[in-house]
Amino acid sequence: MVRVEREGTDRPPAGELTFLLGMGFQLVVAEFDRRVAEAGYPGLRPLHGMAFQALRGPGATSSELAERLGVTKQAAGQLVKELEQRGYVARRPHPAGGRRRLVVLTDSAERHLEVAGRVIAELEAELALRTGQADLGVLRAELTALVHAMSDGSPPPLRPVW
Template identity: 60%
Template sequence: MTSKDPLAGAELTYLLGISFQLLVTEFDRRLGELGYTDLRPVHGFVFQLLKNGGLTGTELAEHLGVTKQAAGQTVAYLEDRGYVSREEHPGGGRRRLVVLTDRAREHLRVAGRVMRELESTLPGGEALRVDLAAVVRSLAGTALPPLRPVW
């Protein structure tokens, strides 16, 4: 008696979700081998949100889909490890901008290299990227929503 393939007939959302989970786990493992054992995948989402400029804690919470308190804890964790700093907001007032430090930017360079290496091992290569981008565009158009790690 042969066993049935558990992925045969699986829903697309399940396949996308499990693929994402496996990819992030392997990516995190590889980064850990390079010494980045103090970062979790959610920190990568924060870095992606901040890489083009700073955000307030409230904006960060909104993009991550978490409470301001949870975002504040994440910022404090990253700040304690030298990955982010808080700067005065150009608009003044009590607001502060969370910005990446040079240490975080170096991590982004390393992480980008690791992700490209990992992606090169995946079946489908660039065609997979093109197909997934087409799926995103068909559902979201040009107004891409933030990726919220809250599932």
């Protein structure tokens, strides 16, 4: 990592793309998590939200969830057990049989998805205002190009970073 030359009144590195990405992501995620917790979901971390996303619609088996989250199936199974105890998912017999169990979202989890969606939309709208952009379309487009350039093909599962 390299510290770039100072420019004007810039205090910290503040020119390094990698640092900027990290700080931006961290700030946005932290604020998102804070607001979701405040809206009635304390103790639900972003990873839980990712799991809800992965289980939307028809649901999935624990192993499918593991693959989508990029963790081992044991970790996914533990996550499912915890979410089941808290009433966010239910396990039903899988139509394909075998040892499979289908994990589906409860209404409670669906409500959380709605709240989280509203929170993140509000947050991004505020950011658009504060940065003076009409929307954040330019940033989105640039980031999309970046992600596409680095992962050409399928984007990676979103996991905790270092």
